[in-house]
Amino acid sequence: MSKRTSIAILGSTGSIGRSSLDVITSMNEHGEDYHVNYLVTNKNVDLLYQQVKKYAPAGVVIIDEKRADQFRSYLNGEKLKVYSGESGLMDVMSGGEFDVLISSLVGFAGLRPTLKALEAGKTVALANKETMVVAGEIVNETASRYRATLLPVDSEHSAILQCFSGEGKKSVAKLILTASGGPFLNRSKEELENVTVEEALNHPNWKMGNKITIDSATLMNKGLEVIEAHYLFGLPADKIDIVVHPQSIIHSMVEFVDGSIKAQLGMPDMKIPIQYALTYPERVESKYQRIDFSRIGQLTFMPPDIEKFTLIKSAYEALRQGGTSTAILNAANEAAVDLFLRRRIRFMQISEFVDAALGAIEPKKSPDIDEIFEADRDARKFVYAEAEHV
Numbered sequence: 001m002s003k004r005t006s007i008a009i010l011g012s013t014g015s016i017g018r019s020s021l022d023v024i025t026s027m028n029e030h031g032e033d034y035h036v037n038y039l040v041t042n043k044n045v046d047l048l049y050q051q052v053k054k055y056a057p058a059g060v061v062i063i064d065e066k067r068a069d070q071f072r073s074y075l076n077g078e079k080l081k082v083y084s085g086e087s088g089l090m091d092v093m094s095g096g097e098f099d100v101l102i103s104s105l106v107g108f109a110g111l112r113p114t115l116k117a118l119e120a121g122k123t124v125a126l127a128n129k130e131t132m133v134v135a136g137e138i139v140n141e142t143a144s145r146y147r148a149t150l151l152p153v154d155s156e157h158s159a160i161l162q163c164f165s166g167e168g169k170k171s172v173a174k175l176i177l178t179a180s181g182g183p184f185l186n187r188s189k190e191e192l193e194n195v196t197v198e199e200a201l202n203h204p205n206w207k208m209g210n211k212i213t214i215d216s217a218t219l220m221n222k223g224l225e226v227i228e229a230h231y232l233f234g235l236p237a238d239k240i241d242i243v244v245h246p247q248s249i250i251h252s253m254v255e256f257v258d259g260s261i262k263a264q265l266g267m268p269d270m271k272i273p274i275q276y277a278l279t280y281p282e283r284v285e286s287k288y289q290r291i292d293f294s295r296i297g298q299l300t301f302m303p304p305d306i307e308k309f310t311l312i313k314s315a316y317e318a319l320r321q322g323g324t325s326t327a328i329l330n331a332a333n334e335a336a337v338d339l340f341l342r343r344r345i346r347f348m349q350i351s352e353f354v355d356a357a358l359g360a361i362e363p364k365k366s367p368d369i370d371e372i373f374e375a376d377r378d379a380r381k382f383v384y385a386e387a388e389h390v
């Protein structure tokens with residue numbers, strides 16, 4: 001029997017959070033010993049209560065104070081600590097008893113708690129790519145200063161980590177991130193003018209939260225992943241390529257200096273990379289669907305259309321500029337996606353707003369954490385103000 005590993009999940013009610021709980025159940029059924037000690041959510045206290053009944057954590061954090069009061073009214077003698085708000089979250093991140101944090105809040109909100117857990121020397125399984133995009137250097141410095149381990153959950157970065165296994169860093173020539181192409185791969189730029197929220201949320205291969213699903217439709221998700229890969233694996237922008245691979249079977253590849261390429265393959269199911277982050281560097285049994293090559297038939301590849309999906313260019317540009325550029329890119333995108341989901345702007349305006357924010361706000365070099373928060377606030381304010389004029 002293996003040693004008990006204690007887990008905290010940021011965003012337990014989200015797509016990655018729910019999948020993580022399924023992974024833990026499945027691994028325990030296979031003889032592993034994982035215990036969920038903390039669950040963190042924003043508002044969805046009904047689902048949180050079901051999760052508490054099933055996983056019996058020591059504590060929960062509910063960010064929204066009103067929902068925390070609602071949740072407390074559900075309790076009936078359960079031995080459970082209920083924390084609320086940002087301060088409750090920080091208390092758990094710095095002092096809570098857990099070995100591994102699954103960081104799967106959506107968006108910039110994931111940054112502070114993830115940094116706190118790294119400062120406490122925890123292992124962080126990182127799904128929240130926005131954390132690396134906005135503050136990659138600070139996250140890396142924090143992890144190394146406090147001897148904390150950072151492991152990717154994103155399927156592309158998990159694939160790269162697996163391809164790196166047994167290889168020296170000098171042997172790596174470039175990273176090749178695969179992209180499904182999203183729901184609008186075969187639509188013309190003109191057709192994209194009038195796509196609806198429902199069409200954009202209809203991803204062909206992955207079932208995910210709304211924000212990342214829209215990012216996958218604009219291909220901003222791949223731009224964010226290029227930045228995430230830069231900070232996780234230390235390669236410059238010109239050594240990180242994107243290739244569209246609509247079947248989402250190859251999750252990414254690494255090309256080596258001798259011309260060999262390693263790829264990691266698997267069915268498109270986030271439970272596989274989540275499990276790998278939890279068991280790294282080992283592997284344990286799973287029940288997840290296997291690839292049947294005779295059924296897949298073809299694996300195809302094509303370059304991304306960066307004239308149609310211009311946010312890819314914006315992301316590379318922000319990465320090359322450095323400083324707070326990536327925080328501005330991310331915040332403007334979060335605000336624009338929010339406006340699109342609320343039907344206040346059109347799909348193609350997402351990229352227009354992001355580019356306008358990048359053009360209007362002067363980036364700062366080597367920012368500290370306060371300057372990153374300031375850049376985030378400025379970019380959101382800019383986009384919401386611009387939206388008043390459309």
Ligand SMILES: NC(=O)c1ccc[n+]([C@@H]2O[C@H](COP(=O)([O-])OP(=O)(O)OC[C@H]3O[C@@H](n4cnc5c(N)ncnc54)[C@H](OP(=O)(O)O)[C@@H]3O)[C@@H](O)[C@H]2O)c1
Nearest residue numbers: 011013014015016042043044105106109127128129208209
């Ligand atoms: N889904 C995927 O397959 C996938 C794959 C790779 C990477 N990722 C990354 O993983 C992260 C999570 O994605 P997701 O698809 O799981 O998102 P999601 O389904 O929208 O879930 C988001 C979670 O974060 C919580 N949350 C939202 N805003 C919050 C705030 N301000 N403070 C605290 N908690 C907040 C939500 O709580 P409530 O439910 O209470 O609102 C929910 O638990 C994202 O960064 C995404 O890019 C996701």
